Amino acid sequence: MNLAVSVESNSDMLVDPDWWRGAVIYQIYPRSYQDSNSDGVGDLSGIIHRLPHIASLGVDAIWISPFFRSPMLDFGYDVSDYREVDPLFGTLGDFDALIARAHELGLKVMIDLVLSHTSDQHAWFQESRSSRDNPKANWYVWADAKEDGTPPNNWLSIFGGSGWEWDSERQQYYMHNFLKQQPDLNFHEPEVQDALLDVTRYWLERGVDGFRLDTINFYIHDKQLRDNPVCPVEDRNASTAPAVNPYNWQLHVHDKNQPENLEFLKRYRALLDEYPGKTAVGEVGDSQMGMQIQAQYTSGGDKVHMCYAFDFLAPEAPNGTMIADVLTRFEQVATDGWACYAFSNHDVVRHASRWNLGEAAQRLYAALLMSIRGSVCLYQGEELGLTEAYVSYEELQDPYGIRFWPKFKGRDGCRTPIPWSSDGPTGGFTDTKPWLPVAMEHLSKSVAEQDRDDHSMLNFYRQMVGFRKAQPALINGSFELVAARDDMVSFIRQADDGQRVFCAFNLSNSAVPLDLPAGSWRQDMAAPFRPSVTDKSITLPPYQAYFAHEDR
Structure with a gap:
């Protein structure tokens, strides 16, 4: 069923400054959306080509995962230059063209800003590590070793092992919550905050409509570098990190979730408020205190507009009791806040597989997501009913999966390319070998196949989004x-x-x-x-x- 795409003018899109409240946001993982230059990797030009498909869903906005210059050790979440498009994805001109085309189609554009850390290849870090007295010496979290040479405290990395890495040039440890090549910025340094606000202003001036803020609760660490306490065994929820990772064995009260973050978020909101109609949604990466943080960060109308936690990204399918508990607790603890909910994203097993859902159950849960109070994020391929793809160890790209294989297979299975047609082994994504294999079982669920079927999952999502938008x-x-x-x-x-x-x-x-x-x-x-x-x-x-x- 080919649906006509309505076009709105830019002026129409600026009418409602609260457009984000209850919006449906479609997440694009650019590496896997559409390859336009036959290198096997999706790019900005490919996204432009496929924007009519997204507009046909009736969603309000797109969120594009990182496309900035990067060594790609964490596939763009390790930024080496915040103001440049990585050549793998195209150019700044391509991005400007994407903004213009999306706005023509009535779509807002949100981009993924990774502010808590950079790549170790970023010029800021290269300067910071060069000495202990250079102008950027305090831009990252540095600390001396203990007397026995071990790391300053017991903080752990989500990607496994210590959250500290020894730097032989500076003769100190630096903090990293993720890969060792992703050093954490020091938000206690005012110049760091100023620099990141300047980065945000740069993209606002280029016309973006908002930001998805990666790991928003990781920005600030405890200045005293105190050890995290032990987490009781019964509370070691495995939704922040996989169960094979002892990260969940600590209560993360010192390495993140610091109260000083509220003041930075107020500065961030003040900047956004200079540009009417701009918004931000924060990812709260914490399974222990997620809802409380979510409430704090969205309260008062002077911090971020909305946040999402891991409540519905957990391994177990939410039953009615759990759903009611999450929704009622949020109403109680965030009386003036706003939530954003998602069932899938680029970091977790697709929920069709994670919760072992048949097609009828997938439709039911989609209807539920479109009905609960809050904004909604849909992950690319969710509208097709895609399941988690199998990726062999030899084809794995994700360092997270490579480290913890086979107990945890990483995030590649939810990142395989979108099947646009059922013709050929790459499903219309590329005409060469893709960076990750296209799952053979996905070809029968291609956009082209489902577009022709009035009763397909794709057309159900179109109907359900349309139904939601017709009900204030x-x-x-x-x-x-x-x-x-x-x-x-x-x-x-x-x-x-x-x-x-x-x-x-x-x-x-x-x-x-x-x-x-x-x-x-x-x-x-x-x-x-x-x-x-x-x-x-x-x-x-x-x-x-x-x-x-x-x-x-």
Whole structure:
């Protein structure tokens, strides 16, 4: 089914400064979206070519994972120059053209800024490591060894091992939360904050509409470099790092999550407020204190606009009880904050596989995601129902997976190229060998195949996004829990104008009876789900949803 793409002018896009509230944001991992120059790697020109597909989904914005100059040891999350496009992805001219085309199609553009750390190839780090008294000597987190030569404290890296690396040139340790080639910037140094705000202004001036801020709670460390305490065994949630990594064995109260970060975020928001309609969403990388941090960082209207934590990126499929708990707790702890939710991204196993979902369950969970209070991030390929791809050890690119194979296979399985057609082994992504293999089982789920099928997963996502955008209550309305059990959850969303939408979801493979809330409710026959209703009782078939409006 070929859908026409509506075009908005730039002036139309600037009307609502709160467009981000309840927005649907589509994440693009540029290496795997579309190759335009036959080198096997996706690029900015390829994204431009495929923007009509994204616009046809009805989403509000795109978020592009890093495309800055980088040695690519962590595939762009190790930045060596914040103001340049890596030649692998194109040029600044290509980026400007991407902004212009996206705006023509009514899409906002958000880019992924990695501010907590840089590459060790960045000019700032090269200067900082050269001596202990150069102008940038304090721009990174340096510390002397203990008397026995061991690292300054017990902090760990998410990618395994110590969070400290010895530098023979400076004769000190430097801190790194990720790869040893990704040294952490020292946010206690005012000049560092100023430099990063200048980077943000640079991209605002180029016309971006917002930022996804990587690892937003990692910016500031404890100045005293105190050891992290031990995490109780029963609390070692494995959603921040895989269970094979002892990172989860600590309570991360000193290496991140510092209160001083709030002042930097206020400076950041003040800069964004100079440019009406610009926004930021922060990634809160913490499974232990994620919701509390999420609430702090989005409170008061003077820090970031929205944050997402790892609640729905966990290994276990969320049941109705857990969903209700997450949503109600957020309402309680973040009374004036705003959440952003995602089921998949470039760092976790695709949720279709992670939660072992069949097609009916995938649709049900997509409808749920489009109905809960908050903004939404969709990860490329999610709209096609893509599963996690198998990538052999010989073909692995991700250093995280290479280190912990085979217990943890890394992130390559969710990063394989998008199948645009079912013709040929690369699915229209490239005409040469791709940087990661295209999964053979993905070819039958290609965009071209699903575009022709009115009942495909792709067209379901189009319908569900469209349904959400037609209901003010689902975009930014309030949330009221009605009922929750492991096998179901129901709630009411209410818009400022009084529109009330009742949403109920059967998360099981058995029929579930439930009652309508008090009031006069009328089933929405435009919703993608229309189960049978008799009087005041609803019988939800397996993996079905029910939407109704209260008569006014």
